[in-house]
């Protein structure tokens with residue numbers, strides 16, 4: 001039978017879903033490496049540390065019985081209980097395990113929360129610059145992300161005043177990430193409370209992405225759950241525990257939403273990966289937490305080296321980032337085309353950084369993100385190379 | 394600061410996203426077990442076999458280095474190549490690795506394919522009864538699933554004639570699962586070609602879920618990829634390889650869609666679980682395939698026992714299911730309320746089956762699904778119990 005030609009049809013949403021632009025740069029970096037060049041990777045948004053040994057050991061044990069079946073959609077009960085214990089021990093906050101959903105990464109948590117909340121055409125307010133996937137989680141379900149330009153004056157974070165100023169009849173929810181990717185900055189407790197109050201007063205819902213909350217280097221660290229039970233709080237084992245590839249995270253939801261989130265999780269994911277749930281369980285044990293704390297101190301040491309070094313080279317980083325492993329630098333002193341700047345830095349200096357374009361529409365050409373997800377000696381090497389590059393031939 | 398009360402707001406889609414109804418029955422089954430009752434589980438849609446030993450061994454090896462980082466969004470290149478090899482060796486079909494996306498289960502593949510194709514309001518045609526998540530993948534992106542009632546006359550599968558009869562201006566795509574969940578029946582090659590031709594002629598796209606394609610017990614087994622390069626073909630390591638909890642599957646896409654699918658995968662999943670990708674790689678090795686084949690024969694033996702046994706008891710199973718591990722039985726001889734029938738069977742006979750409601754709106758009250766995902770002796774025990782139950786006190 002002759003087969004009629006198939007038509008290329010594409011959902012309109014795809015025109016607005018952007019790729020990770022940094023992948024092009026990463027591809028070029030790999031090509032240079034294949035050709036023998038040494039590249040310092042500061043574009044990668046994941047820790048360079050391997051999975052902690054106690055986690056590997058626990059997975060090895062779990063593999064003994066080989067019973068890696070689907071788990072309940074909400075996650076293994078012992079893991080949900082362990083996460084509740086984590087909130088109790090670390091933050092002194094009581095979170096009922098029934099409100100905790102184990103998800104395939106913070107990614108899965110973000111998808112569930114946005115899909116449950118956002119009707120078509122509704123708006124999700126978020127800071128610009130911000131984590132790029134967020135706007136696509138909204139777009140996927142035919143809602144809209146509204147990026148609110150933020151700058152140094154608010155520590156690159158939304159304020160309650162901005163939430164109020166940008167609220168419209170279509171606004172359904174507000175997403176805050178603290179510490180933020182790409183800026184590493186934190187929303188202070190009082191401001192978080194004011195944001196929550198502003199959102200709730202207007203009948204909206206607050207989502208707080210705390211994926212970098214384990215990696216804060218100064219000041220009091222708290223969780224939005226210490227402020228309100230009505231926020232959707234997203235977290236993950238990816239960053240603080242160095243477990244990106246395991247694809248395991250969690251969502252703490254207001255109790256009234258658990259049933260709806262569960263049915264969505266059943267249908268979209270069935271369940272989070274079972275070996276990763278065993279891994280996560282071991283991540284929360286004291287011996288792993290001790291390792292994670294050591295790594296946090298290593299990240300802090302890197303930040304404390306890199307931040308003044310970059311400033312001295314002429315990068316503007318006006319607010320000291322309190323957490324995550326990113327520095328978001330204004331490169332106006334050198335260029336207004338961050339893509340070209342990053343490509344040039346890669347080709348000529350062998351240093352890979354992420355141009356601003358991946359993080360939104362707020363002056364992306366004037367910014368790059370440095371990730372300190374490589375060792376201190378490599379960061380020193382990068383700084384030396386950047387210095388030489390900026391000084392020119 | 395006093396916190397204003399938060400409003401419960403829910404996206405309208407949630408009203409149409411149904412939970413897995415069988416969970417209620419499963420909960421009751423577990424309660425009975427906790428109270429000391431012995432329950433034969435025939436409601437579970439996953440193999441009872443553990444992860445094959447060579448897979449466990451490969452994961453143990455991969456854990457040695459602990460480098461469980463994000464992989465490329467499309468999957469590890471070696472795994473994509475191995476999947477291409479699987480198509481070559483098993484079906485004699487050449488599939489370029491570039492067209493293969495590694496996904497978090499068939500679930501992830503179904504989500505990507507539907508999201509890339511379906512505009513809001515567009516229709517996805519599918520057989521009713523069918524796998525329940527499918528309609529929700531469509532609903533998630535504000536499209537509509539249109540269930541076409543199918544029965545024994547077409548082997549509980551869509552036909553090309555039905556596709557043509559149900560096509561409307563809104564129809565964008567057609568989803569076929571072969572073998573089907575819940576019916577275990579297969580679409581023959583000529584009919585699949587006719588369906589593909591009908592879909593393409595009308596400017597639509599065909600999705601073929603081949604998750605049970607490894608578990609076919611008679612007749613020639615082929616893949617839709619032997620018929621057309623223009624279909625989206627979904628598969629998974631969950632069922633044939635007994636690896637449900639690993640959450641790893643794949644999608645073969647028409648080349649023109651790969652770039653769009655990739656950017657969607659980047660944003661929704663980042664990547665599929667890394668340990669599971671190592672596991673999948675080992676699943677495709679000859680020694681694991683040999684184990685999978687043994688298990689396939691065990692499933693066939695179970696089917697060959699259970700099918701006549703249930704028929705003899707008065708369950709109507711008019712078409713012999715060629716694959717999967719399900720028997721979809723018409724219970725009209727006993728009841729027109731499958732939910733009550735299943736609950737009663739559980740309470741009084743200690744046998745758990747899935748009522749039709751989970752599979753659609755086509756006479757769900759008159760059907761239950763038996764999964765032969767338990768050992769032959771347990772199936773015999775179940776049949777004895779059902780016989781006693783039906784004969785009454």
Ligand SMILES: Cc1ncc(COP(=O)(O)O)c(C=O)c1O
Nearest residue numbers: 045105106107131181236238249
């Ligand atoms: C702010 C933020 N949220 C969420 C994620 C998703 O992380 P994962 O899905 O690995 O938990 C990332 C990853 O880079 C991130 O930076």
Ligand SMILES: Cc1ncc(COP(=O)(O)O)c(C=O)c1O
Nearest residue numbers: 498499500524574604629631642
């Ligand atoms: C027909 C069908 N498709 C897809 C899936 C999803 O499987 P997974 O995501 O585990 O690969 C299932 C699971 O039961 C199924 O029965």
